[in-house]
Amino acid sequence: MSPAPHPVLPSALDTASAQYRASRAHMSTLLDEIAAEQAAALAGGGEKYTARHRERGKLPVRERIDLLLDEHSPFLELSPLAGWGTADPVGSGFVTGIGTVSGVQCVILANDPTVRGGSRNPSSMLRMLRALDIAESNRLPVVNLTESGGADLDRQAEIFVPGGEQFARLTRMSAAGIPSVTVVFGPSTAGGAYVPGMSDYTILVEDRARVYLGGPPLVKMATGEEADEEELGGAAMHARLSGLADFLAADETDALATARRVVGQLGVRRMGPTPLPSPEPPKHNAEELLGVVPADLRTPMDVREVIARITDGSGFTEFKPEYGPKLVTGWARLHGYPVGVIGNNGVLFSEEAQKGAQFIHACNRSDTPLLFLQNITGFMVGTRYEQGGIIKDGAALINAVTNSAVPHLTLMVGASYGAGNYAMSGRAFRPRFLFTWPNHRIAVMGPKQLSGVLSIVRRNASAAGGRPFDEAADAERRAALEAKVERESSALYATGHVWDDGVIDPRHTRDVLGIALSATHAAEVRGTTAYGAHRH
Structure with missing residues (x-):
């Protein structure tokens, strides 16, 4: 029997108002800025190095990804602007994302060899480790598309120690039944050699792949031995002598086709419940999301206007609508998946904190994932509120967020200040996914x-x-x-430092969250009744 439909949320948004038009214009300007930075990331090392790469008979990184993915299937790129505002290139010279390979949802990690030879920098390390977080917490197989000169040696002090975590992750995930497949297109040297070494399956491109702990110059310096690259780490040697290669591919296209076959036989089984088929799209236009949030984040907004444009059929069953009205809580469906929604309509008071904690407990009892919609300046301060117990009530909400076991998805549609960030499942509280809109602001306070x-x-x-x-x-x-x-505190600065999983166009919110929800259901979806100490 199908569940009862949720009531349809009405909309009071006046798209003809001056405020709406100003908000939409502001958001459009921010989207143009984001698009310009994304174009820089997509360009990789630029025309010169891309042309040189092609002349060597090699495919650019995103063409490799396209050939790996199922035809016409979406690719949700994660942290696409990593490195913005740092000493690293925008995009970090690395690509991560979620896509479907032979019907299996996977996390994909890929070097961009047109950016400093695919060498690793601090931002690419952050981006890679965050993608592995997502793979591990959601039990998604990993496909590595490897071609890298290793660490950027000028930055070795920033890379070496945290870089070892990748190898620990791969082997820990393998032990937990989360497989990885590595395709090596070119160099995979020094520590990078352990990526194929610790993967469940390896595919090396003949006459191209080079996998060794030390190349000819280092071997010469360390041992005095004269050796060429093929003897040390060539693909044919690893296929016939060392046994590192499980498959020897004739070229890149063959390697990617082999990777698709390998992923198809992994026997991956999704552990979460399946969504309802043929979900109804929202009844309100997603295009209107461009003007929902006022340009001045101090201006109040109704988060229900966002909910009404992303949920199936604009449906929403609100929980405690008359109590703690500055926090909106309730149930909906998104791309057929049930979700509990928690959204800000202003500063948090004790009533909002109590209501939020109760709702989180309820969603855990029913194994319902949670979607947090952040636009929050924090908890209310002042003598009256301190004496009324705002600290203990806020602590109870943060306690509930911290110990909640169902998947959390967080979307920052406006401000994210102070302890409000924590109470609404900010990055420190390990939501499975966290996305932002371009107008997002994040700091300890304004x-x-x-x-x-x-x-x-x-x-x-x-x-x-x-x-x-x-x-x-x-x-x-x-x-x-x-x-x-x-x-x-800008969205660009935050995403450049990998504090989120990407800045998204508000109009794409429903589909981005749908892919993320689908990813969380690769793992078991189960709540908890265990919570830490809190005061009543």
């Missing part, structure tokens, strides 16, 4: 509030010490700090 707090501290310190307060110097310091916090 720029003006932060600079104002420090100004008050300086002013009080001057008064306590009997010193005159320099108003001009204070104003200059406040302005500089506000500019710094404004820059460091």
Whole structure:
């Protein structure tokens, strides 16, 4: 028997209003900025190095991915702007994402050899390890498309120690029954040689792949031995002598076809429940999401307008609608999967915290995944609220978020400030996926509030010490700090540092979350009744 449909959410969004038009224009400008940065990442090392790569008979990284994936199936790229705002290239010279290979949903990791020979940098390490987080927590097989000169030696101090985690992950996942398949197209040297070594299956391209702990120059320096690359680590040698290669491919196309066959015989079985077939699209237009959130994030908005444009049939059964109204909670379906939705309609009070904790407990009892829609400035402060128990109530909500065992998906559609970030399943609380919209802001507090707090501290310190307060110097310091916090709290800065899994176009929200939900259902979906200590 099919479950009863959820009531349809009405919409009060006035798309003809000045505020809506201004919000939409602001979002469109931000999307243009994101698109420009994504174009830079897609360009890899640029025309010169891409042309040189093709002249060598090699395919660019995204063409390799296209040939690996099932035809016409989507590829959800993860952390596509990693490295923005750092010393690393935008995109980090590495590609990660989720795609379907021979009917199996997989995490794909791929070097871009047109960017510094595919060498690893700190941002590519962060991007790779985050993708492995996703593979491990959701029990998704991994396909490595490897061609790398190894670590960027100029940055070795930033890479060497954390880099070992990749090898630990691969072997731990294999022991847990989460397989990995590695295709080697070119060099895979030094520590990189352990990637195929610790994979369940390896495919090496003949006359192209080179897998060795030390190349000819290092062997010469270390032992005095003269050896060529084929003797040390050629694909044919590994297929016939060392046994490292399970399959020897004639060329890249053959290697990718072999990888598809290998993935198809892995025998992967999904452990979560299947979605309802043929889900109804939202009744409200997703295009309108461009203007839902005001350009000024201090302006109130109704998160139900977002919910109404992403859930199946715009359906939503709201839980406790009259209690703690600044937190919206309820049940819906998204691409056929049941979800519990928790969304902000303003600052969190004690009632909101209590309501949120109760709802999380309920979703865990019913094994229902949770979707957090963040637009939060934090918990309410002041004498009345402190005396009313805001700390213990907030702690109860954070306790519930922390110990919840069902999959969490987090989408930041606006502000994410202070402990509100924690209470709404921010990155530190390990949601299975976390995406943002381009207008997203994240910091301990807003720029003006932060600079104002420090100004008050300086002013009080001057008064306590009997010193005159320099108003001009204070104003200059406040302005500089506000500019710094404004820059460091932007969506681009956050995604560049891999604090999220990508900045997405609001209009694509439903499909991005649908792919993410599908990925979480590769693993078992089961809640818990075990929670930490909390005060009543």
